[in-house]
Amino acid sequence: MGGVDLADKKAYHLAAERSTRRYWKKIFHNQLDIALVNGHILFMKLKNPRMDRRRFIIELVEPTVMGLAGAAHATNRLVLLEGKKEYRCYVCSTPQRRRRSRHWCPACKVGCHEKCEAQLVHRDDIGLQKKAQSNGSA
Structure with missing residues (x-):
């Protein structure tokens, strides 16, 4: 339970969640947040252990920053x-x-x-x- 609670806590702080009445949108935004948390964890292990999650998301969204x-x-x-x-x-x-x-x-x-x-x-x-x-x- 400790790992799941920690992952939910990480996803909550920079959530892409929006208020909506359609349940599938909430599920999509939750899955997106979980994927971003998992991607940040893998990136920290493989590339840069000091990059914070907010900066990781910004660099993921802006392709010129990543050097493409x-x-x-x-x-x-x-x-x-x-x-x-x-x-x-x-x-x-x-x-x-x-x-x-x-x-x-x-x-x-x-x-x-x-x-x-x-x-x-x-x-x-x-x-x-x-x-x-x-x-x-x-």
């Missing part, structure tokens, strides 16, 4: 912002001169002009960077 290169590069394209929203262009803005753009990259979460997109190295495991200016010298 294919998933990260699938969304690396500029998207036009709604309405009159503008972001700072990550490439051509400086602290002295702020340049605004109506486009942004959802994967990198930064603004960027369409003309500056070629100079933007999208977010990977190493982070977001600007491409180095090439002056023809190798």
Whole structure:
């Protein structure tokens, strides 16, 4: 009984449970919580013994955090912002001169002009960077 009670306690603290009248939804959310607890226990034994369960769930939901290169590069394209929203262009803005753009990259979460997109190295495991200016010298 001690192991079952402990697993239920772990599942309760970060539960995906929602109030509903449909019994099958409650069963599904409970099974999802139990699967997340079991997955976290296995991950701690095999990979990282110090990762807390909340961080594990966040990294499980966000594929770019886990380092899936294919998933990260699938969304690396500029998207036009709604309405009159503008972001700072990550490439051509400086602290002295702020340049605004109506486009942004959802994967990198930064603004960027369409003309500056070629100079933007999208977010990977190493982070977001600007491409180095090439002056023809190798």
